[in-house]
Amino acid sequence: MENLNSIVNKQRTVFREKFKQAVNEIQELAEGIKPKGLEADIFTEFPPDSEGRKWQTEFLNLLENKISKEVYIKFQNILKERSDYKCLGCATCCNLACSEYSPEELKRRAENGDNFSKQFLSIFVPYKDKEEARKVYPEYIALLEENKEDEVYFYHCPKLTEDKRCSDYENRPQICRDFPDNPLCILPTSCGFYLWREKSEEQTLYLHAMIEVVEYYKEKIPVK
Ligand code: SF4
Ligand code: SF4
Numbered sequence: 611m612e613n614l615n616s617i618v619n620k621q622r623t624v625f626r627e628k629f630k631q632a633v634n635e636i637q638e639l640a641e642g643i644k645p646k647g648l649e650a651d652i653f654t655e656f657p658p659d660s661e662g663r664k665w666q667t668e669f670l671n672l673l674e675n676k677i678s679k680e681v682y683i684k685f686q687n688i689l690k691e692r693s694d695y696k697c698l699g700c701a702t703c704c705n706l707a708c709s710e711y712s713p714e715e716l717k718r719r720a721e722n723g724d725n726f727s728k729q730f731l732s733i734f735v736p737y738k739d740k741e742e743a744r745k746v747y748p749e750y751i752a753l754l755e756e757n758k759e760d761e762v763y764f765y766h767c768p769k770l771t772e773d774k775r776c777s778d779y780e781n782r783p784q785i786c787r788d789f790p791d792n793p794l795c796i797l798p799t800s801c802g803f804y805l806w807r808e809k810s811e812e813q814t815l816y817l818h819a820m821i822e823v824v825e826y827y828k829e830k831i832p833v834k
Contacts, residue, residue, distance in 0.1 A: 625815045625818070631819070632822075633823055636673075636823050640652045640827075643665065643669060644665055645661040645665055648661060652665070652666060654832075663833065666831050670831060673827060677824055681820050688814060689791070692803065694806070695805060697801075698800065700774070700801060703790070704766070704767045704774075705747075705767070705770060706743060706764060708754065708762050709763050709765065710761070712761075713736050717731065730765075733785075733786070735767075737764045737765065737766060743764035743766075747798065750796065750798070751764075790803050790807070793806065793807050794807075794814055
């Protein structure tokens with residue numbers, strides 16, 4: 611069976627491939643509408659009203675009104691496909707939630723109006739220490755230790771019963787209902803959404819790459 615490390619390594623390799631693909635596609639798009647005979651590239655400083663400036667403006671419109679919208683729609687479709695899968699009740703996500711924020715930081719964020727932090731703190735409490743969390747999902751903790759330079763904090767939900775049921779299911783917050791809302795998050799193989807993640811991963815990485823490339827072009831083309 612594929613282990614967590616190989617999933618993460620594969621993701622990095624795939625992201626590099628998808629990034630190159632996105633760069634090629636965006637470059638082709640720019641070249642495809644380039645005025646005939648123009649030698650300069652899309653990042654050149656052209657005078658106002660020149661052919662080159664019109665090209666840049668048209669290309670930026672394409673990025674904004676076509677490419678970015680397509681990326682958004684495709685991502686929404688991936689999220690919709692999540693409803694073809696369902697939670698199998700393994701309870702891993704209730705038993706081991708991790709956050710880059712400490713309880714104090716989450717509290718500060720919640721006080722400043724961050725809705726996710728508010729919901730998170732309404733259910734999760736921190737593990738005493740990492741070793742306690744390790745007992746729940748040792749492979750996952752090891753993976754984070756290897757790959758994350760920043761501190762990660764582990765939490766669990768006291769509403770989970772001994773027989774892995776939610777004792778307040780009807781009132782569970784939206785973050786529980788939405789989990790997992792990101793097809794790139796690391797899921798245990800026991801998760802009912804694991805196959806959704808597998809199926810969506812490549813396209814999601816491509817869409818992320820596309821967003822990065824589009825943002826790069828928008829920032830570097832000297833037209834404001
Ligand atoms: S509220 Fe229920 S569903 Fe949400 S984390 Fe706690 S036990 Fe799980
Ligand atoms: S990890 Fe997946 S299957 Fe397990 S409780 Fe969470 S959503 Fe359900």
